[in-house]
Amino acid sequence: MLGSTIRTQVAIVGAGPAGLLLGQLLHKHGIDNVILERQSGEYVLGRVRAGVIEQGTMDLLDEAGVGARMHEDGLVHEGVQICVDGIRHRLSFKELTGKTVMVYGQTEITKDLMDGRAAAGAPTVYSADDVALHDLFGDQPRVTYRAGGKAHEVACDFIAGCDGFHGVSRKSVPQSAIATHERVYPLGWLGILADTPPVSEELIYVRHAHGFALCSMRSPTRSRYYIQCSLAEDIDAWPDDRFWEELKPRLDDEARRRLVTGPSIEKSIAPLRSFVAEPMRFGRLFLAGDASHIVPPTGAKGLNLAASDVRYLAQALAEHYVEKSAAGLDHYSQRALARVWKAERFSWWMTTLLHNISDNHFDRKLQLAELDYLFRSKAAATAFAENYVGLPY
Ligand code: APR
Ligand code: PHB
Numbered sequence: 001m002l003g004s005t006i007r008t009q010v011a012i013v014g015a016g017p018a019g020l021l022l023g024q025l026l027h028k029h030g031i032d033n034v035i036l037e038r039q040s041g042e043y044v045l046g047r048v049r050a051g052v053i054e055q056g057t058m059d060l061l062d063e064a065g066v067g068a069r070m071h072e073d074g075l076v077h078e079g080v081q082i083c084v085d086g087i088r089h090r091l092s093f094k095e096l097t098g099k100t101v102m103v104y105g106q107t108e109i110t111k112d113l114m115d116g117r118a119a120a121g122a123p124t125v126y127s128a129d130d131v132a133l134h135d136l137f138g139d140q141p142r143v144t145y146r147a148g149g150k151a152h153e154v155a156c157d158f159i160a161g162c163d164g165f166h167g168v169s170r171k172s173v174p175q176s177a178i179a180t181h182e183r184v185y186p187l188g189w190l191g192i193l194a195d196t197p198p199v200s201e202e203l204i205y206v207r208h209a210h211g212f213a214l215c216s217m218r219s220p221t222r223s224r225y226y227i228q229c230s231l232a233e234d235i236d237a238w239p240d241d242r243f244w245e246e247l248k249p250r251l252d253d254e255a256r257r258r259l260v261t262g263p264s265i266e267k268s269i270a271p272l273r274s275f276v277a278e279p280m281r282f283g284r285l286f287l288a289g290d291a292s293h294i295v296p297p298t299g300a301k302g303l304n305l306a307a308s309d310v311r312y313l314a315q316a317l318a319e320h321y322v323e324k325s326a327a328g329l330d331h332y333s334q335r336a337l338a339r340v341w342k343a344e345r346f347s348w349w350m351t352t353l354l355h356n357i358s359d360n361h362f363d364r365k366l367q368l369a370e371l372d373y374l375f376r377s378k379a380a381a382t383a384f385a386e387n388y389v390g391l392p393y
Contacts (some may be wrong), residue, residue: 001290003022003148003151003152004150004152004153005101005155006034006153006154006155007150007153007155008032008033008155008156008322009026009031009033009158009348010026010031010033010156010157010158010160010317011034011036011141011143011156011382012034012036012159012160012162012333013021013032013036013159013160013163013167013169014035014038014161014164014169014289014291014328015037015039015044015111015114015124015126015164016035016151016162016163016164016290017110017113017303017307018162018290018291018307018308018309019035019105019162019163019289019290020110020114020117021060021061021064021086021113021307021312022033022160022162022197022313022314023035023122023124023309024065024066024113024116024117024118024120024373025060025063025064025314026062026314026317026318027117027120028064028065028187028322029317030177030180030321031318031321032176033122033124034122034123034124034154034156035117035123035124035125036125036128036143036154036211037124037125037126037127038127038128039253040127040129041126042322043125044114044126044261045107045109045114046107047106047107048105048108048191048193048224048268049105049107049148049302049355050106050303051104051216051217051218051224051295052077052101052203052216052304053070053101053109053303053304054101054111054389054390055099055102055390055393056304056306056307056390056392057303057307058070058102058331060307060310061109061112062088064116064143064238066109066112066115067099067112068166069108069112070104070112071110071354072143074103074104074197074216075102075103075104075194075219075220076100076101076102076103077100077101077102077103077170077203078093078094078100078202079091079092079095079202080202080203080204080205080207080388081200081202081203081204081205082205082354082371082375083204083205083206083208083251084207084208084368084371085207085208086101086251088252088254088255088318089375090202090312091374091375091381091384091385093385093388093389095380096381096382096385096386096390097382097385097386099385099389099390100260100389101271101389101390103203103217103218105218106303108318109303110284122383125145125147125152125278127147128145128146128149129145129147129162130144130146131144131168132168132172133142133159133168133169133172133285136282136283136285137282137283137284138283138284139159140155140156140157141157141159141283141284142155143156143159145230155349158284158317159199159285159286160285160286160288160313161242161287161291162286162287162291162310162359163291164290164291165275165290165291165294169285169287169291170277170287170292173282173324175193176349178279178282179278180275180277180278181275181278182274182276183273183274183275183348184271184273184274185271185272185273185274185296185351185355186230186231186357186358187211187229187230187231187272187355187356187357188228188229188231188269188367189214189226189227189228189229189271189272189297190228190235190238190243190267190268191225191226191266191267191269191270192224192226192264192266193218193222193223193224193265193266193267194222194223194225194240194262194263194265194267195221195222195247195262196221196222196223196260196261196262196323197220197221197258197260198215198217198222198223199215199223199251199255199258199259199336200258203215204218204249204251204285205298206250207353207355207367208249208250208357209358209366210356211227211228211229211250211355212226212228212250212251212298212354212356213225213226213227213228213247213250213251214226215255225247226297227243227247227250228265228355229269231271233267233269235269238267240261243264244259244261247259254269272296272297272351273294273296274278274294274295274296274344274348276292276293276340276344276349277292277297277312277321277332278333278337279333279337280292280309280332280333280336281329281332281333282292286313286329286387287309288309288313289305289309290305290309292336292340293340293344295335295343295348296347296348296349296351297347298347298351298354298355299343299347299388301343301347304390305340305343306338306341308336308393309340310335311393312332312393313332313336316326316328316331316332317321339391342387343387343391352367353365353367353371359371372386
């Protein structure tokens with residue numbers, strides 16, 4: 001049965017952080033947009049992901065008008081700690097770069113963006129099935145989908161593919177037009193969320209012979225911990241006690257003493273992957289966020305990269321509609337990819353620096369030499385801090 005045909009300026013596929021933030025920025029520029037999301041709103045809000053926000057991402061959330069709760073509840077971090085075989089070292093972003101980062105969960109950002117969109121009265125279609133993209137290389141692209149048992153269509157000027165790694169947008173372009181670059185790591189992160197006070201006021205990244213660990217947080221009363229695990233791990237084989245027993249020996253004495261264990265409120269395993277699909281524009285389709293690139297979570301660049309893509313894309317679309325200039329759209333892919341590849345490099349580097357990936361003793365010795373250099377050289381520490389707080393746009 002035929003349902004509605006809607007006309008809008010930009011059809012956005014996916015209501016993750018990339019799609020929601022783009023929608024909000026376009027709305028601020030007076031550009032009409034519709035978001036089509038495969039899942040329900042509750043499902044989108046239920047996903048737990050990283051929670052470290054660069055200054056540039058913070059600024060963009062402010063520009064989108066959704067930063068208030070983040071400034072109230074987010075935790076400003078002036079540095080980070082790295083623990084190598086039981087000895088902890090601190091790197092001060094503030095001293096090295098003059099900048100800080102904000103620890104604020106992605107779930108909260110998604111909620112703030114959803115609330116902002118609802119307040120703006122901008123349309124989002126949740127539970128949209130069979131989303132399909134058409135006529136990408138013509139003047140009038142279309143997106144079709146099914147909802148409520150009916151077929152619907154959105155006619156638009158541009159499509160933003162913000163539908164994540166498994167989305168339909170990237171798969172809709174001729175495969176001969178797209179180049180993919182990938183590194184799959186033979187390991188995953190087993191993460192738990194618990195309502196216990198964090199072990200430290202700053203994040204601790206841990207390199208240990210048993211494998212990587214990370215002590216992170218969501219608030220002064222909610223902790224997030226990860227340990228490196230094999231990809232073959234079954235989550236059901238990890239009752240909470242086993243997780244805590246595996247984490248403890250990887251920590252330094254003080255962290256071990258301060259660790260408060262408790263029941264988990266979420267537990268999941270995430271594989272580690274680096275992936276880039278190039279270019280990010282195909283006719284009137286623009287990819288942004290995980291739809292175009294994935295980083296391993298070491299360094300928490302995923303959300304920040306999605307935000308920088310969206311910043312370039314929102315600017316380019318505003319230039320198109322307001323200044324009648326195609327320059328931003330023409331340069332979008334090149335500008336976004338220049339930043340993407342630097343974050344890919346940093347995330348890959350931090351991952352290989354801190355995980356047990358190889359049994360080769362030479363590789364282990366190189367890791368230790370590089371860490372020693374990082375702690376002793378101001379130049380090396382500054383390079384780390386610059387990347388962690390976010391490279392300039
Ligand atoms: N049709 C409509 N929506 C879809 C489809 C589809 N065929 N496929 C996927 N989606 C939706 C997903 O349900 C999800 O809500 O697109 C959204 C993509 O969101 P994310 O995967 O969060 O990707 P992105 O917005 O780019 O986020 C970037 O945030 O979620 C993290 O790991 C991610 O850190 C990265 C950052
Ligand atoms: C998190 O808190 O979930 C987190 C923090 C830092 C990372 C990855 C994840 O590098």
